[in-house]
Amino acid sequence: MSIIETERLILRPWREEDAAELYRWACDPEVGPAAGWAPHESVEDSLNVLRTILIKPDTWAVTQKGSDAPVGSVGIFPSPCSLAEKQPEIGYWLARPLWGKGYIPEAVRALIGLCFDRGAEAVWCAHAELNRRSRRVIEKCGFVYRCTENWTSALGDVRKTRYYSIRREDWQPAAGTGLARPQLDSAEVESGRPMVVPANGSEQQP
Numbered sequence: 001m002s003i004i005e006t007e008r009l010i011l012r013p014w015r016e017e018d019a020a021e022l023y024r025w026a027c028d029p030e031v032g033p034a035a036g037w038a039p040h041e042s043v044e045d046s047l048n049v050l051r052t053i054l055i056k057p058d059t060w061a062v063t064q065k066g067s068d069a070p071v072g073s074v075g076i077f078p079s080p081c082s083l084a085e086k087q088p089e090i091g092y093w094l095a096r097p098l099w100g101k102g103y104i105p106e107a108v109r110a111l112i113g114l115c116f117d118r119g120a121e122a123v124w125c126a127h128a129e130l131n132r133r134s135r136r137v138i139e140k141c142g143f144v145y146r147c148t149e150n151w152t153s154a155l156g157d158v159r160k161t162r163y164y165s166i167r168r169e170d171w172q173p174a175a176g177t178g179l180a181r182p183q184l185d186s187a188e189v190e191s192g193r194p195m196v197v198p199a200n201g202s203e204q205q206p
């Protein structure tokens with residue numbers, strides 16, 4: 001499976017040796033339940049999750065350049081949204097101490113580019129209605145809202161989930177950065193005020 005490099009991150013396959021570091025972050029009650037899974041209860045629990053869920057194609061450990069330690073996870077899977085026709089959807093979580101640095105938007109942009117390189121016509125992303133942090137990731141990456149559907153999490157609860165997608169024709173890779181960014185819309189081009197997407201992923205109007 002590929003290793004993906006972004007400006008500040010290396011996305012690499014998960015390994016069984018990651019169990020202790022995975023447990024360190026995945027025991028946090030603010031992380032798993034927001035993404036639909038239970039906080040890990042022990043290193044053995046994390047090892048089991050690695051073996052049964054995380055060590056598989058198209059699921060990557062998020063690491064910061066200069067350290068091989070995993071601090072989060074990103075993955076691509078067939079979207080369960082009824083409008084998506086199994087097109088790829090991107091999911092993610094990050095260790096709480098690293099929230100707010102734009103790491104996940106940076107990783108998600110790289111995965112969007114990968115999906116389009118593989119020939120996808122659209123890429124999907126979703127968040128539970130009340131998950132405003134995930135909503136911000138999705139907005140910053142340029143996804144467009146499509147619909148709200150019920151989704152049953154691994155915890156067994158049914159969540160109203162907002163689905164978004166970005167179409168191939170609305171996307172272009174960011175020149176020279178190895179990252180990718182939403183295409184400028186015509187209003188922005190015509191106004192002569194192009195959107196700038198700096199390394200931290202936030203959008204600015206110069």
Ligand SMILES: CC(C)(COP(=O)(O)OP(=O)(O)OC[C@H]1O[C@@H](n2cnc3c(N)ncnc32)[C@H](O)[C@@H]1OP(=O)(O)O)[C@@H](O)C(=O)NCCC(=O)NCCS
Nearest residue numbers: 031034035092093094099100101102103104127133134136
């Ligand atoms: C959602 C998540 C992956 C965002 O990753 P991230 O790399 O921190 O993303 P960003 O840096 O773009 O921050 C996104 C938003 O989180 C909020 N945020 C940032 N730092 C925060 C902090 N220290 N504490 C609480 N919220 C914070 C802000 O609202 C931010 O939006 P803004 O940039 O408009 O201010 C991360 O919060 C997370 O792992 N949450 C738990 C799991 C989860 O919800 N996964 C997604 C399931 S759909």
